[in-house]
Amino acid sequence: MTKDSLAPYYAVLELPPGAPLRNVQNAYLRLRRLYSDLSVVLEPLEEEFTAEKRQAVLAEVEEAYQKLLSAIHAETPRSALLPEGVASGTADDEAEVMAFGGLALRKVRERLAVDLSEISKEIKARVELLRNIEEERFEALPEEAYLKGHLRNFAQYLGLRPDKVVEDYLGRYRAWKKRK
């Protein structure tokens, strides 16, 4: 795919043509979050900018992201991007996952090709902690109240529904606690 043919996709993600992968990812996550729920910015337009139209925007954003991701992958050594075996995203991540444990969170993150260190900076949580969440090292995790907050931010960053993620993950955490 030539540079020019990618320009409309960059425009959908509100980026200048040729923006680096990191910006593409951030823009994708930001827009996905923005058009997924009725925030203060969308609420006043609720009646005219309908759920259906917002869905269309999301589909456009998704398409642009996938197109750019594969174009960027095509010109970057594979090892630098995704771990082996992770398909670059398809449909809705949430739909594919029954319950969010550490592994599912990691998969979603890898599909988005974001580093823990990046998320760490963004949501102000140590990399170590995020890794422990993903690897379900429950014994190393903080008190439930704190954990909840981190999970929420983590989920939000990944464009997942925080409530669902918190509920699923804490379910596993509590089961472990009981067994202990």
Added chain:
Amino acid sequence: MNQKTKTPPPYEGEIWAIGGGKGGTGKTFIASCLGSLLAKKGRQVVLVDMDLGGANLHSFFGIDRPRRSLTSFFERGASLSDILVRTEFDNMTLITGDIHSIASDTITFSQKLKLFRQILKLNAQNVLIDLGAGSHLNTLDTFLIADRMIVVLVPEVIAIENMYHFIKNSLFRKVKNVLKEYGFKEIVQHVWDRRQEFGIRNLKELIDYLKGSFSYIGTILDHELAHFRVSLILNMVRSNQDIVLGSAVKSVLQKYLGLAVDYVGYVEYNDAVWRSVRERKPFMLNYMATGCASNIVTLAENILKGREVTLPGGSE
């Protein structure tokens, strides 16, 4: 936010209008600061207070009751150059409103045209027009004569709602004006009057319908609206979350209305603003050391250089 995003060419001057729909968002404060900054840069500046029902721009410069005001223009036929009021800045003058006599809706069409003609002829490198709240037609028309259409927003739902309303109305007014110029006035009104029949519920759908049904109208609108660009300022922010709200608003205006928006900057909330108003001294003289003032310096530079805001910690 990348600074290289579709930058318009560097700006040369002329008319800036500061509006945004809701009252109390800090339009007048921002206008007074931008005026002061441009004057400090050595530009010839005229600040016009078009908030006719609630004029108070003069008090931001410590002027109590201006002897000359737009009342003389509207009621006694004075010319704008006769009613300029001096400020502490040698190269900046004010055209003040008058709370007591005029309201926006009492101005006649010919008065409005005369006003615009004289604004365009003012001897200044920058004319800054402070608009009142609301979406009155006179307010929209004044907004539309500007080279830079600036909206001031605060991070709160009513302000966002009013701003959408203001921008939609400005756009609708612009579309009507453009099509009138090309002799298609009746079509717009006709389609709008029968909007239920056509399944049109709002402005966006009206524009889409017109474009889809009459390809020549589509061509005209694409051409004329290409220059319809709004600069967005987010005032009274208290957190990074507030700041990124500006990007979200920009995105929605682009994706929903197809509008070009430059998010030129934000201004942090600071009590010094209220102190400065009480002290009746220009903020940009006495409070230059505040974060708030440096925010305004940055956003003014962004407007002048055709750049956008750099978000804190942001890489986009």
